[in-house]
Amino acid sequence: MPLQVSDYSWQQTKTAVFLSLPLKGVCVRDTDVFCTENYLKVNFPPFLFEAFLYAPIDDESSKAKIGNDTIVFTLYKKEAAMWETLSVTGVDKEMMQRIREKSILQAQERAKEATEAKAAAKREDQKYALSVMMKIEEEERKKIEDMKENERIKATKELEAWKECQRKAEEQKKIQKEEKLCQKEKQIKEERKQLKYKLTRNSASRNLAPKGRNSENIFTEKLKEDSIPAPRSVGSIKINFTPRVFPTALRESQVAEEEEWLHKQAEARRAMNTDIPELCDLKEEEKNPEWLKDKGNKLFATENYLAAINAYNLAIRLNNKMPLLYLNRAACHLKLKNLHKAIEDSSKAYRIMKRHLRLIHPTKLYKLMLRRFGM
Numbered sequence: 001m002p003l004q005v006s007d008y009s010w011q012q013t014k015t016a017v018f019l020s021l022p023l024k025g026v027c028v029r030d031t032d033v034f035c036t037e038n039y040l041k042v043n044f045p046p047f048l049f050e051a052f053l054y055a056p057i058d059d060e061s062s063k064a065k066i067g068n069d070t071i072v073f074t075l076y077k078k079e080a081a082m083w084e085t086l087s088v089t090g091v092d093k094e095m096m097q098r099i100r101e102k103s104i105l106q107a108q109e110r111a112k113e114a115t116e117a118k119a120a121a122k123r124e125d126q127k128y129a130l131s132v133m134m135k136i137e138e139e140e141r142k143k144i145e146d147m148k149e150n151e152r153i154k155a156t157k158e159l160e161a162w163k164e165c166q167r168k169a170e171e172q173k174k175i176q177k178e179e180k181l182c183q184k185e186k187q188i189k190e191e192r193k194q195l196k197y198k199l200t201r202n203s204a205s206r207n208l209a210p211k212g213r214n215s216e217n218i219f220t221e222k223l224k225e226d227s228i229p230a231p232r233s234v235g236s237i238k239i240n241f242t243p244r245v246f247p248t249a250l251r252e253s254q255v256a257e258e259e260e261w262l263h264k265q266a267e268a269r270r271a272m273n274t275d276i277p278e279l280c281d282l283k284e285e286e287k288n289p290e291w292l293k294d295k296g297n298k299l300f301a302t303e304n305y306l307a308a309i310n311a312y313n314l315a316i317r318l319n320n321k322m323p324l325l326y327l328n329r330a331a332c333h334l335k336l337k338n339l340h341k342a343i344e345d346s347s348k349a350y351r352i353m354k355r356h357l358r359l360i361h362p363t364k365l366y367k368l369m370l371r372r373f374g375m
Contacts, residue, residue: 002046003047003048004048004050005021005022005048005049008020008021008022008049010086012082012083014077014081014082015077015080016074016077017057017074017075017077017083018073018075019040019051019072019073019075019086020071021070021071021073022069022070023066023070024069025069026044026045030044030045031071033071034107035059035062035073036059036107037053037057037058037106038057038099038102038103039051039052039053039099039100039103040053040073040075051086052096052099053075053086053088054083054086054087055081055083056077056078057076057078058077058078061076062074062075062076287318288318289319289322289325292315292318293322293324293328296309296312296328296332299311300331300332303335305332306332308329316329322352323350323352326345326346326348326349326352327346329345330342330343330344330345330349333345
């Protein structure tokens, strides 16, 4: 149980109370002071000092000074009046407990209010700092935009000046070219005048000197002969072709097959349309339908069906009388599940084969198509 301190001294004026309390050899760091309007407590174990003040004080402006083993309190009164005693007399334990609890509640409320006020002040400071930073950033952004705009205007002016210089240089070149052309025209005119003058002078000298019995002008006769050309003679040009010679023996000769092959090649060349834009970048051997058919077959073998269709399309445009082109393209469409186009190309191949070759039964053609498509 703490020991109550009674050897204290106090003085007062109408506005303040001065209280001196000895610490009795206790360390200053172990001293705990608690003060409210009506209650003052100093705890420095094993000693305790309590004072239930006679009248309310201003605890916020009151002061406590520790030094020389003594605590000196300066308590400012809320009302200017003289106190009869420092502590209220005739206070029982229950009253003391209520005063203590009330003082603690007041201290807690004040601490809470102070904390809230501090937090609110901190929030206000943060808002103010944020607004200041936003203003600074806005000014920096505006400054950067102004610099960009100035650079853009400067670059635009430089570009316009360069364009103007280019235009003036082109105009100057054009003027110089026109001047050169004018000088050349003048030179040509002068040369023509000189040539005309020489011709007229020569013709006059020739007219003065007679030649033979008729004394005619040779220059005028030559001029007449040059101005009136002689009529062309009618004739015909005969062209002889070198006959094709087969070195093989007659019994082993394949003249008929080779003639048929030559006839087909000639038809293919006649059917070739030179206005097709796809042929502009192709070589001569690439314009052959047979070459395009082989190319499409190779692409079909590598499962590149779209490229194979393009090759067959170009070959058909070059020669639309080859049924194998339609059959191969139908195979590509069948692989790509384009059934209608596959049927259409198969029908075209059948019509061509029916027209140019012998009539083939549809069942046989169907079997050939199945063998062709690998089904």
